[in-house]
Amino acid sequence: xxxxxxxxxxxxxxxxxxxxxxxxxxxxxxxxxxxxxxxxxxxxxxxxxxxxxxxxxxxxxxxxxxxxxxxxxxxxxxxxxxxxxxxxxxxxxxxxxxxxxxxxxxxxxxxxxxxxxxxxxxxxxxxxxxxxxxxxxxxxxxxxxxxxxxxxxxxxxxxxxxxxxxxxxxxxxxxxxxxxxxxxxxxxxxxxxxxxxxxxxxxxxxxxxxxxxxxxxxxxxxxxxxxxxxxxxxxxxxxxxxxxxxxxxxxxxxxxxxxxxxxxxxxxxxxxxxxxxxxxxxxxxxxxxxxxxxxxxxxxxxxxxxxxxxxxxxxxxxxxxxxxxxxxxx
Amino acid sequence: xxxxxxxxxxxxxxxxxxxxxxxxxxxxxxxxxxxxxxxxxxxxxxxxxxxxxxxxxxxxxxxxxxxxxxxxxxxxxxxxxxxxxxxxxxxxxxxxxxxxxxxxxxxxxxxxxxxxxxxxxxxxxxxxxxxxxxxxxxxxxxxxxxxxxxxxxxxxxxxxxxxxxxxxxxxxxxxxxxxxxxxxxxxxxxxxxxxxxxxxxxxxxxxxxxxxxxxxxxxxxxxxxxxxxxxxxxxxxxxxxxxxxxxxxxxxxxxxxxxxxxxxxxxxxxxxxxxxxxxxxxxxxxxxxxxxxxxxxxxxxxxxxxxxxxxxxxxxxxxxxxxxxxxxxxxxxxx
Numbered sequence: 001x002x003x004x005x006x007x008x009x010x011x012x013x014x015x016x017x018x019x020x021x022x023x024x025x026x027x028x029x030x031x032x033x034x035x036x037x038x039x040x041x042x043x044x045x046x047x048x049x050x051x052x053x054x055x056x057x058x059x060x061x062x063x064x065x066x067x068x069x070x071x072x073x074x075x076x077x078x079x080x081x082x083x084x085x086x087x088x089x090x091x092x093x094x095x096x097x098x099x100x101x102x103x104x105x106x107x108x109x110x111x112x113x114x115x116x117x118x119x120x121x122x123x124x125x126x127x128x129x130x131x132x133x134x135x136x137x138x139x140x141x142x143x144x145x146x147x148x149x150x151x152x153x154x155x156x157x158x159x160x161x162x163x164x165x166x167x168x169x170x171x172x173x174x175x176x177x178x179x180x181x182x183x184x185x186x187x188x189x190x191x192x193x194x195x196x197x198x199x200x201x202x203x204x205x206x207x208x209x210x211x212x213x214x215x216x217x218x219x220x221x222x223x224x225x226x227x228x229x230x231x232x233x234x235x236x237x238x239x240x241x242x243x244x245x246x247x248x249x250x251x252x253x254x255x256x257x258x259x260x261x262x263x264x265x266x267x268x269x270x271x272x273x274x275x276x277x278x279x280x281x282x283x284x285x286x287x288x289x290x291x292x293x294x295x296x297x298x299x300x301x302x303x304x305x306x307x308x309x310x311x312x313x314x315x316x317x318x319x320x321x322x323x324x325x326x327x328x329x330x
Numbered sequence: 331x332x333x334x335x336x337x338x339x340x341x342x343x344x345x346x347x348x349x350x351x352x353x354x355x356x357x358x359x360x361x362x363x364x365x366x367x368x369x370x371x372x373x374x375x376x377x378x379x380x381x382x383x384x385x386x387x388x389x390x391x392x393x394x395x396x397x398x399x400x401x402x403x404x405x406x407x408x409x410x411x412x413x414x415x416x417x418x419x420x421x422x423x424x425x426x427x428x429x430x431x432x433x434x435x436x437x438x439x440x441x442x443x444x445x446x447x448x449x450x451x452x453x454x455x456x457x458x459x460x461x462x463x464x465x466x467x468x469x470x471x472x473x474x475x476x477x478x479x480x481x482x483x484x485x486x487x488x489x490x491x492x493x494x495x496x497x498x499x500x501x502x503x504x505x506x507x508x509x510x511x512x513x514x515x516x517x518x519x520x521x522x523x524x525x526x527x528x529x530x531x532x533x534x535x536x537x538x539x540x541x542x543x544x545x546x547x548x549x550x551x552x553x554x555x556x557x558x559x560x561x562x563x564x565x566x567x568x569x570x571x572x573x574x575x576x577x578x579x580x581x582x583x584x585x586x587x588x589x590x591x592x593x594x595x596x597x598x599x600x601x602x603x604x605x606x607x608x609x610x611x612x613x614x615x616x617x618x619x620x621x622x623x624x625x626x627x628x629x630x631x632x633x634x635x636x637x638x639x640x641x642x643x644x645x646x647x648x649x650x651x652x653x654x655x656x657x658x659x660x661x662x663x664x665x
Contacts, residue, residue: 123451130435137437
């Protein structure tokens, strides 16, 4: 019995290798890591630059980050972008020039900021209470997002591509007469996808968070990655065994990608308030993944019970699908 | 041009739900952007402050509300959690005698970090406004940076659909074995390429034109350049589709290729547009991506910029180069 299971594993592994599954995973890993390390960590928004035109040097106590300009035209050009602030100190009372950015509160903030630049006072620095600096936060955030999207896609598509190939080759018909258990047929695929996903998750985390921070979050991340991977792979198994061809399956995937993962991403990334998002099952998976990366407190027991329950249900569904397909194939 | 051949190509596409959906998707997104356009996206751009109940005076709270949105929390613990939440840029404001003190998480964008550090000073000088004169110039461009960006991204995605059309079309022919039938049909390679390009090209153009119609308000003089951009980019996209169709040997690999190339098609122009100033070397280099020229051109049009010569010339050059490359490589494969 155990021998036949290993034979199954070996066969599925070969199938994965031949479908360039691992090559694609490594490609994605390199692509994502390059993007994170070269681009995303540098994403920032500078404070409004303040330009000062002061030919007679009337203003004293000007802070060091104010940029001096030497003609009224230069000042005009500098503050036309709707972001910079201009101060014209050439005639008596200084004039604060602001091109509106269309958001009245931000205009007001820019005005106050200009006032502070003209005053001599010092400000009490804000107290920092968070554990991360901006770069580390960016790294954690984007790695969690990429991992979520990649796992949601890879388990689903990877299992489907294997299964459709087997369907084409008539493997399922052969299995109907073999003495291998149906559970084993599903399990061998699941285990391979799970290990591939866990490996991917570990590598992505270590590459982009650095070794020390990476190792620290890894246990929690792997748990979440495992849950997500199992759920997606099982869903992939069920849909690919029920749908007649890969094309219809990829249609389903497109719908899944656009309508299911995008709102999750929006809610997670921008903090836009969406009250209905609580009813979105994928949102909880995403939130758990993000919490794992930020080492936030563990979710409540309901979440894990729900995950276990859905994994179990999906397994039953997958078995049922396989059963039906075998009957259909004769 | 073989019109009957083209008719059959369109017929197979009509049966293909995936193609129909890829065709409709950008249009749906375009409509969504139009509807969401009126939604208040600006709330994410203004500073947001968190305060604790019964802590600050009414006057301070209304001062905060002038410069940002204010959320009230029940306790300092709840406030701390909200500040540390990585998906927001919330700053905590607490009273300190007659002054205020600020809490921040330390992971904010530089703008919010500086605001947090200067907020007590801003509060102290809040009544100094009378000492200065103020000029508020009206907004020069449309007041929203995000909306044109979203529109152009959607349009670029719509143009890319030509690629998906072609790649999926050719790959499904490969899977069904029609490729072999094509080889014995009385049809030359050029005819085949023409038909395939035509299908993706027409689909891409049509989808983009409808998207443009849904979400851009164009004046008469702008219609021609926009159309030119759409036509040239859709041509390039459908050519890329042919490349993918030829090099991928299965639907699965094809979808992966499409995924990767789609990222390369859409992401770099946005990054270069936001990060590389016009006129710099990086900006010039970014023209190596065919979609960059389209992106800059469309952004220019949306922002009311007239000069588009460079972008159009670059696009035409791309069309020629890619077409030449395709012809040359396909000859080598045949021989």
